[in-house]
Amino acid sequence: MGDKYIISEIxxxxxxxxxxxxxxxxxxxxxxxxxxxxxxxxxxxxxxxxIVTIGDxxxxxxxxxxxxxxxxxxxxxxxxxxxxxxxPIASPYFESGPxxxxxxxxxxxxxxxxxxxxxxxxxxxxxxPEKHVWILFIDFYVLNHDGNLxxxxxxGAMAALATTKIPKVKVLEDGxxxxxxxxxxxxxxxxxxxxxxxxxxxxxxxxxxxxxxxxSDSRITIGFDEEDRIVALQKGYQxxxxxxxxxxxxxxxxxxxxxxxxELMKSLx
Amino acid sequence: xxxxxTVKLIDEKGIRLDGRKADELxxxxxxxxxxxxxxxxxxxxxxxxxxxxxxxxxxxxxxxHRALADRALIQCFYRMSTFSxxxxxxxxxxxxxxxxxxxxxxxxxxxxxxxxxxxxxxxxYLQVLQADGGTRTASLTAASVALADAGIPMKGLIASVAxxxxxxxxxxxxFDIEDQKGSGDLPLGYCPVLDEIxxxxxxxxxxxxxxxxxxxxxxxxxxxLYEIQRxxxxxxxxxxxxxxxxxxxxxxxxxxVEPKVVPKPVLKVEKPKTEEPKPSEDDKxxxx
Numbered sequence: 388m389g390d391k392y393i394i395s396e397i398x399x400x401x402x403x404x405x406x407x408x409x410x411x412x413x414x415x416x417x418x419x420x421x422x423x424x425x426x427x428x429x430x431x432x433x434x435x436x437x438i439v440t441i442g443d444x445x446x447x448x449x450x451x452x453x454x455x456x457x458x459x460x461x462x463x464x465x466x467x468x469x470x471x472x473x474x475p476i477a478s479p480y481f482e483s484g485p486x487x488x489x490x491x492x493x494x495x496x497x498x499x500x501x502x503x504x505x506x507x508x509x510x511x512x513x514x515x516p517e518k519h520v521w522i523l524f525i526d527f528y529v530l531n532h533d534g535n536l537x538x539x540x541x542x543g544a545m546a547a548l549a550t551t552k553i554p555k556v557k558v559l560e561d562g563x564x565x566x567x568x569x570x571x572x573x574x575x576x577x578x579x580x581x582x583x584x585x586x587x588x589x590x591x592x593x594x595x596x597x598x599x600x601x602x603s604d605s606r607i608t609i610g611f612d613e614e615d616r617i618v619a620l621q622k623g624y625q626x627x628x629x630x631x632x633x634x635x636x637x638x639x640x641x642x643x644x645x646x647x648x649x650e651l652m653k654s655l656x
Numbered sequence: 657x658x659x660x661x662t663v664k665l666i667d668e669k670g671i672r673l674d675g676r677k678a679d680e681l682x683x684x685x686x687x688x689x690x691x692x693x694x695x696x697x698x699x700x701x702x703x704x705x706x707x708x709x710x711x712x713x714x715x716x717x718x719x720x721h722r723a724l725a726d727r728a729l730i731q732c733f734y735r736m737s738t739f740s741x742x743x744x745x746x747x748x749x750x751x752x753x754x755x756x757x758x759x760x761x762x763x764x765x766x767x768x769x770x771x772x773x774x775x776x777x778x779x780x781y782l783q784v785l786q787a788d789g790g791t792r793t794a795s796l797t798a799a800s801v802a803l804a805d806a807g808i809p810m811k812g813l814i815a816s817v818a819x820x821x822x823x824x825x826x827x828x829x830x831f832d833i834e835d836q837k838g839s840g841d842l843p844l845g846y847c848p849v850l851d852e853i854x855x856x857x858x859x860x861x862x863x864x865x866x867x868x869x870x871x872x873x874x875x876x877x878x879x880x881l882y883e884i885q886r887x888x889x890x891x892x893x894x895x896x897x898x899x900x901x902x903x904x905x906x907x908x909x910x911x912x913v914e915p916k917v918v919p920k921p922v923l924k925v926e927k928p929k930t931e932e933p934k935p936s937e938d939d940k941x942x943x944x
Contacts (some may be wrong), residue, residue: 447686460736464863479865486751488754488755488758491751491754491755492755492758493818494751495752499859502859503859503860503861504861505861537854548856595714603919607847610749612861615863615864615865616861616864617858617861617862617863617867618859618860618861618862619858619859620842620856620857620858621759621779621856621857622759622762622853622854622855622856622857623762624762625762625765625766625854626854627766627850627852627853627854628853628856629851629852629853630853630871630875632819633853633856634868634871637864637867637868638864641864647834
């Protein structure tokens, strides 16, 4: 997020003094989440889509499926690619222009959670090896930024992917591919979620709002699959952790991940 | 990770494809003062990785509005040379390079006493000449030595190395093939003096137990690497002393040499035995 937004010292002190009393500025517990709402199929023209809100943070995710050529070293695999935009619509501190470092990090960390969990079997996205595979573009736009973008983005990406329907295809005699009107749901093999733990001074909290996010010294985003395995991790910001602290956060975040997955599955049922 | 666990990367005796044991680092050498014009520089060779780090600054930041009122900004520029990998890398900066630059900069910012140089920038340029897996960690290792070489005050050096999973086994310091065919990678940036982790990333699939083991083995590896960093820095001063203490006999009234104005010597550290150079790719499977 750059250093454009400077939070006043008095506000930071207020947040800190509350944390010392085990309280947060909006009255939640350290691992308490704001209300989570997941809405799917919000954009008809997209192959899959979702809007996720946690508190006042809102992200829309759309999936577009395009037939393209595979990478030469993986001729029988489809491709998933992830992009993020922190559009100025979402916050006075976002600027238009090429993707910022923050947007790149958000996209790439979400991409790792999706990719490394193998939630979509890429070989099933292959139509003709070396020639035609499905490329799924998962793009998300932050619509309102009130903290905790990573968790919201991953929920949105999974909800959108899980509702993605791609056209059935026929391979013609000349080797070309014809799309039919009929669509089929892509199969989801795993349901990863991302959980981010933010460190403010020496306190670890989850689901920060914008101000808490802004005063954080560091954060750790961890992607967990439903078998409790770690599929992605990213330490962000400039703060540091003791080794033992990392393990504590991993175990605590694992518990949080189960609650988040419950919300995800509820929205998909 | 593209790895599906079908490629055998470690044998029954625990010996890896390049002959190392599970907790063994690749041969490392660090050379200081490799770029004359820079305020500080270092070259690291780790396995077949060759990376140069150069530090310029503290100096004025442009555009000025980006300057921080109370401290220096540390800007890192991690770049891969087009010829450093098997398939030519596009010269345009990729998203991957930008992210790596950012995490390296975050890590260094945690140890540099940036408040000593408000409103300035300290620029750290990292050029990968040859990539063999683990370039981000080797770059960070070299960068922290280059900062020390530039005389920039720091709380401690950062040593950086990855641990990972190959055939479900935890190993230290993945090289290219292990990185591609293995099932997990955990790059770590660690400051042994402070016992603090300032860079941590992961991709692949780890159980919590495997994660903990990987973290521990990486910390141990970083501590070993730290000794090599220190030796490289000490060697610089050993060389200065050698240069200063050789008296030129005929001149009796030789004024005392001020160590500060001695030109930076190029340190010779034994190069690791490199087999025939075979370029490799780093994290290529990541879609840009």
